[in-house]
Amino acid sequence: MASAGESGDGADGKGVTTITIISSDNEAFEVLEAAASMSLTIRHLIEDGCADGGIPLPNVTAGILAKVLEYCSKHVAAVAASSEAGSSSNAADAAAAPEKEEDLASFDKAFIDVEQDTLYDLLMAANYLEVKGLLDLACQKVADMIKGKTPDAIRQTFKIKNDFSPEQEEKIREENQWAFE
Amino acid sequence: MSREGQRLGCGGAGGIGIGVLSLDMLGQVLDRLREPRDHKACRLVSHALERAEAAHRRALRALRREPLPRLLRAFPALEQLDLSACASLDDASLAAAVAGADLGIRRVCLARASGVGWRGLEALVAACPRLEAVDLSHCVGAGDREAAALAAAAGLRELRLDKCLGVTDMGLAKVAVGCPRLEKLSVKWCREISDIGVDLLAKKCRELRSLDISYLQVGNGSLKSISYLGKLEELAMVACSCIDDEGLELLSKGSNSLQTVDVSRCDHVTSQGLASLIHGHNFLQKLHAADCLHEIGQCFLSKLATLKETLTVLKLDGLEVSVSLLEAIGEGCDNLVEIGLSKCSGVTDEGISSLVARCSHLRTIDLTCCNLITNNALDLIADNCKMVECLRLESCSLINEKGLDWIATCCPNLKEIDLTDCGVNDAALQPLAKCSELLILKLGLCSSISDKGLAFISSNCGKLVELDLYRCNSVTDDGLAALVNGCKKIKLLNLCYCNKITDGGLIHLGSLEELTNLELRCLARITGIGISSIAIGCKSLIELDLKHCYSVDDAGLWALARYALNLRQLTISYCQVTGLGLCHLLSSLRSLQDIKMVHLSWVSIEGFEMALRVTCGRLKKLKMLSGLKTVLSPELLQMLQSCGCRIRWVNKPLVYKD
Numbered sequence: 053m054a055s056a057g058e059s060g061d062g063a064d065g066k067g068v069t070t071i072t073i074i075s076s077d078n079e080a081f082e083v084l085e086a087a088a089s090m091s092l093t094i095r096h097l098i099e100d101g102c103a104d105g106g107i108p109l110p111n112v113t114a115g116i117l118a119k120v121l122e123y124c125s126k127h128v129a130a131v132a133a134s135s136e137a138g139s140s141s142n143a144a145d146a147a148a149a150p151e152k153e154e155d156l157a158s159f160d161k162a163f164i165d166v167e168q169d170t171l172y173d174l175l176m177a178a179n180y181l182e183v184k185g186l187l188d189l190a191c192q193k194v195a196d197m198i199k200g201k202t203p204d205a206i207r208q209t210f211k212i213k214n215d216f217s218p219e220q221e222e223k224i225r226e227e228n229q230w231a232f233e
Numbered sequence: 234m235s236r237e238g239q240r241l242g243c244g245g246a247g248g249i250g251i252g253v254l255s256l257d258m259l260g261q262v263l264d265r266l267r268e269p270r271d272h273k274a275c276r277l278v279s280h281a282l283e284r285a286e287a288a289h290r291r292a293l294r295a296l297r298r299e300p301l302p303r304l305l306r307a308f309p310a311l312e313q314l315d316l317s318a319c320a321s322l323d324d325a326s327l328a329a330a331v332a333g334a335d336l337g338i339r340r341v342c343l344a345r346a347s348g349v350g351w352r353g354l355e356a357l358v359a360a361c362p363r364l365e366a367v368d369l370s371h372c373v374g375a376g377d378r379e380a381a382a383l384a385a386a387a388g389l390r391e392l393r394l395d396k397c398l399g400v401t402d403m404g405l406a407k408v409a410v411g412c413p414r415l416e417k418l419s420v421k422w423c424r425e426i427s428d429i430g431v432d433l434l435a436k437k438c439r440e441l442r443s444l445d446i447s448y449l450q451v452g453n454g455s456l457k458s459i460s461y462l463g464k465l466e467e468l469a470m471v472a473c474s475c476i477d478d479e480g481l482e483l484l485s486k487g488s489n490s491l492q493t494v495d496v497s498r499c500d501h502v503t504s505q506g507l508a509s510l511i512h513g514h515n516f517l518q519k520l521h522a523a524d525c526l527h528e529i530g531q532c533f534l535s536k537l538a539t540l541k542e543t544l545t546v547l548k549l550d551g552l553e554v555s556v557s558l559l560e561a562i563g564e565g566c567d568n569l570v571e572i573g574l575s576k577c578s579g580v581t582d583e584g585i586s587s588l589v590a591r592c593s594h595l596r597t598i599d600l601t602c603c604n605l606i607t608n609n610a611l612d613l614i615a616d617n618c619k620m621v622e623c624l625r626l627e628s629c630s631l632i633n634e635k636g637l638d639w640i641a642t643c644c645p646n647l648k649e650i651d652l653t654d655c656g657v658n659d660a661a662l663q664p665l666a667k668c669s670e671l672l673i674l675k676l677g678l679c680s681s682i683s684d685k686g687l688a689f690i691s692s693n694c695g696k697l698v699e700l701d702l703y704r705c706n707s708v709t710d711d712g713l714a715a716l717v718n719g720c721k722k723i724k725l726l727n728l729c730y731c732n733k734i735t736d737g738g739l740i741h742l743g744s745l746e747e748l749t750n751l752e753l754r755c756l757a758r759i760t761g762i763g764i765s766s767i768a769i770g771c772k773s774l775i776e777l778d779l780k781h782c783y784s785v786d787d788a789g790l791w792a793l794a795r796y797a798l799n800l801r802q803l804t805i806s807y808c809q810v811t812g813l814g815l816c817h818l819l820s821s822l823r824s825l826q827d828i829k830m831v832h833l834s835w836v837s838i839e840g841f842e843m844a845l846r847v848t849c850g851r852l853k854k855l856k857m858l859s860g861l862k863t864v865l866s867p868e869l870l871q872m873l874q875s876c877g878c879r880i881r882w883v884n885k886p887l888v889y890k891d
Contacts (some may be wrong), residue, residue, distance in 0.1 A: 172253050179258055187261070194251075195265035203277035210251040212279050221277060228273040229798065230823060231304065233294040233318070 071098065072106035073121070079114035080106060083121050086132075090124040092182035111180055116173045123163060123186050130156050164193045168210070252281065260289035269294075295319045296824065301330035312337060317344040317368075318801070320826060321850035321876045327353035331360035340366040344393075345853065347372055348877035354382035364388060370395035370419070380404030384411030391417040395445075398423065402430030409437040419445035421469075428454035435462050447471035447495070453480030460487030469495040478506030485513025495521040497548070502526070504533035511536040516543050523550035523573060529558055538565035548573030550599075555579055560587035567591040575601035575625065585610040589617040597623040601651070604628055611636030615643035623649040627675075630656045638664035649673040653701070659686035666693045677703035677727070684712030691719030699725040703752075706731055710738035717741050729754035729778070739763030743770025754804075755781040761789030768796035776802040780829070783807065787814030794821035806831040806856075806885075812840020820847040829856040831885050838864050845869055850876030859884050 069085040073094070088107075089095040097107050109117065133152060164171070171190060178186035197209055207214055216224070254262070263286055266272055272290070276283045292313040295301055297320060305311065316322055327349055338361045343349055349372065358364060364386045369375055376399020383392065389412040394400055400423045408415070415438040420426055428451050435441075435458040442464050446455065452475040459465065460483055468484075468491060470476060476499055484491075491514040496502050502525050511517060511533075517540050526549065537544070544566045554577045562572075569592045574580050580603035589595065595618040600606060606629055614621060621644045626632060632655060640647065641664040648670050652661070658681035665671065666689040674690065674697060676682050682705045690697065697720040702708055708731045716723075724747050728734060735758040742748070743766035751767065751774065753759065759782055767774065774797055779785055786809040793800065794817055801824050810818070815836055819825065825848075830836075836844070841857075842865060852873065859882035862870075873880060 168250060172251065175254065175258060179261075191258075191261045192265050194262045198262070198266060198275065199268070199271055201271075201274060203274050206274060206278045206282075212251060212282070214278070215280050216277075224276050224283065227300065228276060231295065231297055231300040233269055233296060 071103055073117065074106045074108045075112055075114040075117045076110050077114050079117075081114075081117060081121055083125060084128065087121065087124040087128040090128055090183055090185070091120070092184075094181065109181075112177050113173075116170075116177050119163075119170075119174060120177050120181060120183060120186065124183065126159055126163075127156070127185060160189055164189050256285050256288055259285035263289050298322050298326040298330070301326065302332075305330055305334060305336060310337065313340045313342075314338050315342040316346055316349075317342050318826065319346065320853070321348060322346050322353075323348035323877070324350050324353035324356075328356035331356050334360045336361045337363055339363050340391075342368040343372065344368050345371045346877070347374060347853075347879065348875075350374070351378040351382040354379055355385070358382060358386045361386075362388075366391035366417075368393040369397055372396075373398050376400055377404030377407070381407045381411075384408045387411060388414060390414055393419045394423055395419050395421040396423075399425070401425040402427055402433070405430040406433050409434045413437055414440055416440050417443040419469075420449065421445050421447040421471075422449075424448065424450055426451065428452055428458070431455040432458040435459055439463070441465055443467035445469040446473065449473060450475055452476060453483055456480035456484040460484050463488040463490060465490055467491075467493040469493075470499060471495055472498040474500050477501035478503055478509070481506035481510040485509045485511075487513065489514050489516060491517060492543075493517075493519040493521075493546075496525055497521050497523040497550075499525045504528065504530045508533040508536040511540060515539050518543050519546035520544065521546070521548040521573075522552075523548045523575070526552050528553065534558075534561045534565065537562065541566060542568065544568060545570040546573075547571070548599075549577065550575040551577065553578050554584060556581065556584045556587060559584035563588040563591040568594060570594055571597040571599075573599040574603060575599045577603060579605075581605050582607055582609040582613070586613050589613050593617050594620060596620050596646075597625075599623075599625040600629060601625045601627040602629075604630055607631045608633065608636030608639075612639050615639040619643055620646055622646050625649075625651040626655060627651050627653040628655065630654070633657060634660040634664060637661050641665055641667040644668075646670055651675040652679060653677040653703075655679060657681070659683055659689065662686035662689040666690055669693050669696070671697055673697075673699040675699075675701040676705055677701050678705075680704060680706055683707040684709055684715060687712040688715040691715050691717075693719070695719055695722070697723055699723070701725075701727045702731055703727050704730045706733065709733045710735055710741065713738040713741045717744050721745065722747055724748060724773075725750045727752045728756065730756075732756060732758070734759065736760055736763035736766075740766040743767055745771055747773055749773050750776040752778040753782060754778055757781075757783050759789075760784045761786065761792055764789040765792035765796070768792045771797075772799070774800055776800075778804040779808055780804045780806045783809060785809060787811055787817075790814050790818045794818045797822065799824055801825060802827040804829040805833070808833065809835060812836045812844065815840060815844040816847060819844045823851070826852060827854040828852065831856060831858050831883055832887055834887070841865060842869060845873065850878070852876075852878045854879050854881070856881045856883060858882070 070082050071085050071088045073081045073083065073088060075081070085098065089098065094107060097103060130152060166174070171193060174186065175190040175194065178190055198206055201209065206212070259282070263272065263275065272286055275286050287307050289310055290308045291310055292315070293304060293308060293311055294315040295304065296318055341357065341361070341364065365388060367383055367386070367389065369379065370393045373396055375394070375397035379397065380394070380400050381404065383389065384407040392408065392412070392415060400420065405420065405426055418438070418441060426449055431446065431451055432454070439462065441462050444459065444465060444467065447469050448471065451473060456476060459468065481502065494510065494517060496507070504526055507522060508530070529552070545568060547562070547566065547569060550573050554574065572588070572592070572595060580600060585606060598614065598618070598621060611632055624640070624647065634657065645668070647668040649672060650665070653675050654677065657679050662682070671694045682702065687708065700723055713734065723745050726748060729752050732755060734756050739759055740763060748771040751771070764785060777797070777800060790805065790810055791814065800822055803825060806829055810833055815833065841861060846869060850872070855873065855878055857880065862882050870880070
């Protein structure tokens with residue numbers, strides 16, 4: 053999601069500086085600094101003055117980086133909108149706040165509804181880039197896929213092989229039943 | 234910059250897919266699984282997931298002492314250890330379990346672990362250098378030596394010594410000196426403690442934020458000492474009969490820090506004393522003065538008004554009230570979230586009107602036994618308090634479906650409603666069905682409630698967790714069928730004296746997988762067939778009451794023995810079980826810790842002896858006919874007691890109930 057941006061002031065006087073981020077396969081993405089700063093990793097780099105000429109991320113591929121930046125941009129826009137609504141005396145704005153929260157929630161839900169491999173990549177990227185909201189979202193999604201399932205069903209969902217011997221499995225079952233809650 | 238934790242191997246276990254996630258990230262996923270069941274399922278999936286689970290497990294509730302040493306080492310991230318359900322835990326086994334270990338455990342619960350004494354506690358404290366919180370409540374044999382052992386945990390911040398009857402000023406002093414960082418302390422019921430102990434505590438533990446001295450015989454001198462605690466936010470002094478208004482006056486001279494005060498059942502406290510207390514602590518949020526005041530003076534009311542901004546909870550149970558009083562409360566404290574008027578005489582519709590007119594934030598309203606109120610009061614509550622979540626209306630017999638209809642329409646957040654003894658019928662349940670958030674519904678003694686009413690509830694109250702149908706004897710098997718259709722999350726169910734219920738009804742109950750507590754007293758028609766369905770289907774069953782179920786015999790209990798493997802509490806008084814059946818039951822139910830078996834007329838003395846011997850120290854509570862005390866062998870009783878079992882001897886006549 054490369055967007056053409058300009059450094060310097062926007063019409064409303066707020067900074068709309070953009071930052072360039074470079075994926076492992078050398079694709080460049082231009083995003084608002086505020087959005088990029090949702091990643092603590094990137095924020096530290098910016099603060100340390102390493103942002104000139106673009107920030108290289110040798111561990112994140114273009115596909116995943118695009119998604120992460122999409123998440124950050126959407127969330128940073130939502131934060132800006134709600135703080136505007138908070139400071140504005142417009143009753144309509146204030147009333148629209150819970151609706152906007154719902155919009156964000158449905159965005160998140162649709163956003164994380166991806167294939168398993170993409171999900172894991174997002175999880176690892178969110179961890180590496182320290183984007184807390186995305187990490188929470190991805191971890192919760194995986195957790196939700198585990199909830200309420202039997203071990204067999206979990207194996208099927210995640211295509212995991214059962215590498216326990218019957219004795220080992222029995223031992224764990226015993227422990228689960230009798231040793232603790 | 235790469236921060237990948239250890240990667241799990243590819244191929245074989247896990248492989249690609251979820252196998253790319255490091256142990257640390259798997260741990261983050263596991264952290265978001267709340268149900269212990271899910272964690273246990275993960276342990277069985279693969280080696281990798283088992284390792285991740287073990288590396289991340291933070292809380293453990295041990296059921297047996299044998300695996301403890303292994304478990305404590307298998308779960309290195311453990312922070313919370315609950316040993317209150319650990320059968321036959323004693324000093325030796327506790328010490329052996331923690332010997333030589335350096336555990337990161339911060340919180341330990343040893344409530345009712347009556348086999349544990351100072352030796353075990355010393356070992357525990359030595360092995361857990363980061364110990365912050367210990368709960369030793371109801372270890373009635375615990376005393377000063379145990380307190381001294383805990384005093385060695387210098388970082389201790391929270392300590393519960395409720396009902397540790399042997400603790401005196403000496404033990405309290407050791408704790409006060411050894412644990413200067415203490416923030417929360419409860420010495421409820423430790424009646425050997427006097428003003429001297431409290432004084433030293435207040436001098437040494439300056440960080441105290443929460444203190445419970447309920448039921449102690451301490452006097453005003455203690456309140457003077459406590460007033461010097463500059464950070465104290467919560468103070469509970471329930472039933473402290475030696476405290477009076479003078480003491481509250483002394484307390485009010487301290488720093489203005491108190492947020493919660495409980496003076497319930499303090500006979501010598503009057504509203505005057507409370508007035509001076511509020512004068513000194515005008516940021517109070519919660520005031521509990523149940524069953525202590527006889528009347529309310531004007532100065533208290535005017536002081537109450539100064540708490541307008543902060544007061545959210547006010548409990549005045551047992552007080553004689555008037556309309557003007559309720560009006561004054563409503564005007565003075567319009568931020569109230571919870572009001573308790575249980576057993577208050579003089580509560581009328583008019584009074585409620587003045588109260589709720591101002592207090593629109595009320596979420597919990599307790600009007601137990603306020604039997605003058607009518608549907609009008611409910612209408613007023615519905616009009617004004619849209620956020621209401623909990624309504625206690627026990628014995629308010631003048632209300633009916635009309636009032637409840639308006640409540641159900643206006644208050645979508647209703648989660649708990651108590652209609653015990655209100656005389657309501659099925660028509661009342663129809664509007665309540667609108668409350669899709671309903672969690673707790675109590676209909677005890679409402680004998681007009683029938684299957685039709687249950688069908689209403691089942692149609693929409695899918696979140697229902699607790700249902701009390703005590704003596705709702707019009708309910709039949711069909712009602713239960715309808716119930717389990719819609720309310721699949723029920724955990725607590727009371728069907729005592731619903732004597733139309735037969736095995737058919739219990740078969741329906743077998744589909745309630747989350748059921749934990751089931752009370753079936755005096756259901757004369759149920760037999761082993763019904764019990765089997767419950768035992769097989771209700772996998773989460775922990776507590777079962779079958780008192781006076783005369784048709785339940787050995788065959789019935791055999792099913793329990795075979796299937797109800799998680800059962801921890803059982804009542805089979807007056808059932809038709811023989812010695813053999815009892816023996817089989819007690820040897821098979823390995824999780825059973827509490828059994829009530831009064832009047833098992835078919836069990837001989839030898840039968841009791843054998844049955845109790847096979848429990849091998851698993852039992853913690855036992856209730857039997859007192860006649861047996863003299864005929865059971867002393868070694869058996871001794872063994873039971875030394876394994877931490879508390880025996881209650883009762884004298885109940887052999888009377889057959891309806």
